[in-house]
Amino acid sequence: MRVLVANRGEIAVRIVRACRDLGMVPLVACSDADRESLAVALSDGSFCIGAGPAAQSYLDVPAVLTAAQALTADAIHPGYGFLAESADFARACVDAGYRFVGPSAESIALMGDKVSARRRAESLGVPVVPGQLLPDDTMAAERLVRAMGATVMVKAAAGGGGRGMRLVDPSCDAAGAIDLARAEAATAFGDGTLYAERLVAQGRHVEIQVFGLGGGQAVALGERDCSVQRRHQKLVEESPSGVLGDAERAAMADAAVRLAAGVDYVGAGTVEFLWDLDAGEFYFLEMNTRLQVEHGVTELRTGTDLVGQQLRMAATGRCEYAVGAALAARGHVLECRVLAEDTTRGFLPVPGVVTAFRPPAGAGVRVDSHLRPGAEIPPFYDSMIAKVLCDAPTREHAIARMQRALREFHVAGVPTNINALLWILDHPDFTADRHTTAWFDDQFRGAPTSEGIAS
CATH class of the missing domain: 3.30.1490.20 (ATP-grasp fold, A domain)
Structure with a gap:
């Protein structure tokens, strides 16, 4: 199967590599700003779909379909962001004769609108705020x-x-x-x-990774706690969540599966919940009808390949998951999002040329990135330059491993938020697992800039 990746950055690299692993042919639709990107270099072919600004390239449906035709693609993978949750795009891909690597346009339209999603959740007995x-x-x-x-x-x-x-x-x-x-x-x-x-004043953001099998069937692949956020943007994700007991975890997973099955969902998706620490109850927030940025947390903890299973489902209608066959989860996994931002200037995104890039390595460390020395971070897109993931037998060990990894991470040419990430990992509220979704915004007042980055 020839797969067009309609995205950029680290997720485009991730999908290209997953295609290679399965013997599929990876192709890339790129903007003019990304012609020299790593995803393009690793692919078997690329097609420029427009100028740097996303509205003139990655959000241009006719341009993406033109790329698919020019590169004789069989399928289109939207990644995350851009057109990934556009029902019109999913429908346009299918109408043009391509397999869309994701759920149906109907599922996207239903769950992508928060109002209709809330109504469907309520009708299925899933609690909502x-x-x-x-x-x-x-x-x-x-x-x-x-x-x-x-x-x-x-x-x-x-x-x-x-x-x-x-x-x-x-x-x-x-x-x-x-x-x-x-x-x-x-x-x-x-x-x-x-x-x-x-408003739930004392809340934790806990989400369930689901995979829809079609035919009204779905499975849950565990939870991720994404409560460390800055202005509602996730900074640190982990699994398992320390606020859930076995009964609460099972109830939340059951609600997520009930919702996914109830909309005949197909492929990878995430059902997000808000855990009310005061009431000891959870509420449905929304469903992301796509692959999540933090999907690697689930992959490391369960030993599965979510992107690979997305591609298998699109190619054959089958995957390795089955109802009643739970995946074994092990240890603790942390993920930190490394961003090209100046933490001393209100986390201002800073585009520029990366003059040095040496990611961490070693046991239990995974880095998902699209950068290399000499790469340019354009001003048109988000500021994420890497995701650092660490797995270990315990949460304490995972935190120590992540601290080591971030201190090893060397980036020059642009500032990063590594100092803020190290501040989080060292804070007693985080190490004691007593933070909330509002915690970072309430507590962070700056961090030393000497750790983790040379610029």
């Missing part, structure tokens, strides 16, 4: 938000990743927050529809 859709009129939306109680979270209905989200409390300008959230949502997702939900 109390909330409601907001009207388009700002003043009417403000009245509804105020009527919900002291503090609520306003969110984009059409997407996630922290975009289009605003906290509204009694002291803030609610109308202004709603307008900002709507504008951000419209820019990020092309849809400014918002909904509001009650």
